Structure formats: C-alpha cells, structure tokens
Amino acid sequence: MTDVLKQEPWWSLLLRGIFIIILGVLAFVWPGFTVLVLVFLFGAFAFVDGTFATVVSLSKRREYKHWWLTLLGGLTGIVVGILIFVWPLISVLVILYLIAAWLVVTGVIRIVTAIRARRETAMGLPLTLGIVSVCFGAAIFFIPLAMLLAMLWIIAAFAIIIGIFLIADSMRVHKLAKATS
DSSP: OHHHHHHSOHHHHHHHHHHHHHHHHHHHHOHHHHHHHHHHHHHHHHHHHHHHHHHHHHHTTTTOTTHHHHHHHHHHHHHHHHHHHHSTTSOHHHHHHHHHHHHHHHHHHHHHHHHHTTTTSOOHHHHHHHHHHHHHHHHHHHSHHHHHHHHHHHHHHHHHHHHHHHHHHHHHHHHHHHHHO
C-alpha cells in the first residue's frame, strides 16, 4: 500500500483526471479546434515515425535485405509530416486524405514486408497491422467526414473515461494516505 502512496500524490492524479476530462468534453464541444490540434499532433507523429524508420532502415541495410521497404515507409511519413506543417490552414479534408494515403501506403508496405520476410521473422503482427492500416485508410477515403467525427468522438470518450478512472484512483490513494497517517 505504501508503494502506491510513494508513486504519485493523490492531488496529482485528481488534477490529471480533471484536466483530461476537460479535454474530452472540449473535443465534443469544439470539434473543429480539436481536429486542428490533432492534425498538428499527427503531423509531428508522422514526421518523427518516418524519421526513425528511415534511420533504422539505413542503419540496417547491410543486415536486412528488405530495408528499402522500411525506408519507403519512413520517407512517406516524413513527407506527410512536412506537408501538414507547411500548409496548416489547408482543408481538414485534404489532410484527412493525406492520413488515409499514409495509412494505405504504410499498410501495404507492412503487408509486403511481412509476406517477404515470413521466413526470417514472425509475420502475424506486421501483417495484421498492415491489413488494419489499409482498411482504416480505405474507410477514410470512402467516408471521410464520418470517420473524422468518429475518430474524434472515440478519442474524446476515451479521454473522459481515463479521467474518471484517474479521479477515482486519486480518491483511493487519498483515502489510503489518510489511513496510514
């Protein structure tokens, strides 16, 4: 019990819970602003993910014969990340199509990599991730606004649920702290 009390103060859990609930509610109330923030976060993620994939592919090119597939996926992520930051006011729909294209391209690359490397490594997880990426990207292409709103609502609902759990945990930790003092 005392290990729980040493990890994080109860009030910190409470503040984090309240903050994330507010973020979740704001995502429901102001979806446009939330989408813009998420687009910037996605741009940063795609750029960083692409950079790491590029560095790894180049550093492992002598050891891994399909390194160029990882390089292609990495460069795609870098380009998508840069495009999002160069044109921040571009239509969210266009950015959504960029995300969909990134998902489809990297998904296909994951599928091809998993199939080609099936003798070198287990292919289950990369193949599954590739298929899910392609399906999700295709869904965005066919029903973009519905997918955008659905993604936003899922993230908002998840934030509120996490916030509730953090607040409940803060009360439990506060109760434990009172009992031990």
